[in-house]
Amino acid sequence: xxxxxxxxxxxxxxxxxTETELVKLLRSRGCDVDCFSEKNFKPDGxxxxxxxxxxxxxxxxxxxxxxxxxxxxxxxxxxxxxxxPNFWAHxxxxxxxxxxxxxxxGIDTGPYLYQKKINFDTKKLTFKESYxxxxxxxETLFIKNIDEILNLEYKLYKYSGKGSFHNASDLPxxxxxxxxxxxxxxxxxxxx
Numbered sequence: 391x392x393x394x395x396x397x398x399x400x401x402x403x404x405x406x407x408t409e410t411e412l413v414k415l416l417r418s419r420g421c422d423v424d425c426f427s428e429k430n431f432k433p434d435g436x437x438x439x440x441x442x443x444x445x446x447x448x449x450x451x452x453x454x455x456x457x458x459x460x461x462x463x464x465x466x467x468x469x470x471x472x473x474x475p476n477f478w479a480h481x482x483x484x485x486x487x488x489x490x491x492x493x494x495x496g497i498d499t500g501p502y503l504y505q506k507k508i509n510f511d512t513k514k515l516t517f518k519e520s521y522x523x524x525x526x527x528x529e530t531l532f533i534k535n536i537d538e539i540l541n542l543e544y545k546l547y548k549y550s551g552k553g554s555f556h557n558a559s560d561l562p563x564x565x566x567x568x569x570x571x572x573x574x575x576x577x578x579x580x581x582x
Contacts, residue, residue, distance in 0.1 A: 397540040401426060401436040403444035410442060412529060419540060433457070438539075441493060442528075450495045458542065459493040461500070462532060464524040466507055467491060468553025471498035476521045477565065478556050480575050486510055486520070488528040490535070492546065497555065501546040503539070504531050512571040520571060 400416055400423045416423045424436075429446045433439060433456035441448070442462040453459060465475030466487030479486040487507040492500035508527055510520050538544045562578055 396542050397421060397437045399436050399438075400424070401431065401433065401439045403427070403431070403439060403441040403448075405443040405445050410529060412440075412442070412532060415533060415536065419536065421540070433459075439493075447497065448493060453493060453495060460503065460539070461491055461493050461498070462528045463489045463491060463498055464521070464528055465489060465498075466505060467498055467502060468549040468551055471553060471555040473556055473558035474561050475556075476524055477517060477561060478554065480510075480512060480517075480520075480571050481578065482554060484554060486524070488524055488531055490528070490531060490539075501548055503544040503546065504535050505547075506531055510571070512575070515571055516568050517565070517571055517574070518567040521567070 398421060400421045402413055402416070402423055402425045404410070404425060404427050406427050413423050413425060427444070431452075433452055437457050439456055439459040440462065441459065444461075448459065463475065465471070465479060466485045467489040469475075469484040470478045470482070476486070478484070485507055486509070487505060489502050490504045491498070491502040494500035506527060508524065510523070512520075515523075532539070535544065565574065
């Protein structure tokens with residue numbers, strides 16, 4: 391017999407563009423889910439906050455006073471913390487993957503619950519295609535582990551190594567997300 395779910399009310403933080411079936415899945419598991427994409431929100435009354443593509447940094451006072459806050463991040467942390475992780479994995483020749491982690495006061499530095507490394511054929515895929523693969527993989531990783539997450543039965547793991555971080559302003563100009571990854575990265579590295 392499955393354990394009694396502890397999570398009943400969920401705040402799902404997302405970007406305006408984030409489309410996901412995860413909200414429907416959470417609702418099908420008996421969770422009352424509110425979606426929010428604006429900068430300021432109140433964490434009161436929620437058992438779990440999930441961030442997926444949310445564009446804002448959650449203030450430390452909310453992190454300290456809120457219930458569990460997890461982030462669905464499309465990089466293999468600790469690599470490519472911050473903005474545009476898919477691009478930077480290719481540009482910096484760091485591993486690609488997805489990570490579900492707790493949010494702490496740092497940016498993408500909280501201990502992780504689950505990770506999966508993903509290899510890409512960069513000579514065939516565009517940035518947009520690799521992003522979609524990462525988005526699908528993070529959703530699959532969440533779905534695979536939803537019972538542990540909702541029952542708060544997950545383990546926390548520390549990262550090995552320092553990793554890397556990039557701000558949104560670090561992204562080179564003129565990136566065409568429909569371009570083949572290898573071609574664009576080769577072009578950018580030839581300018582260095």
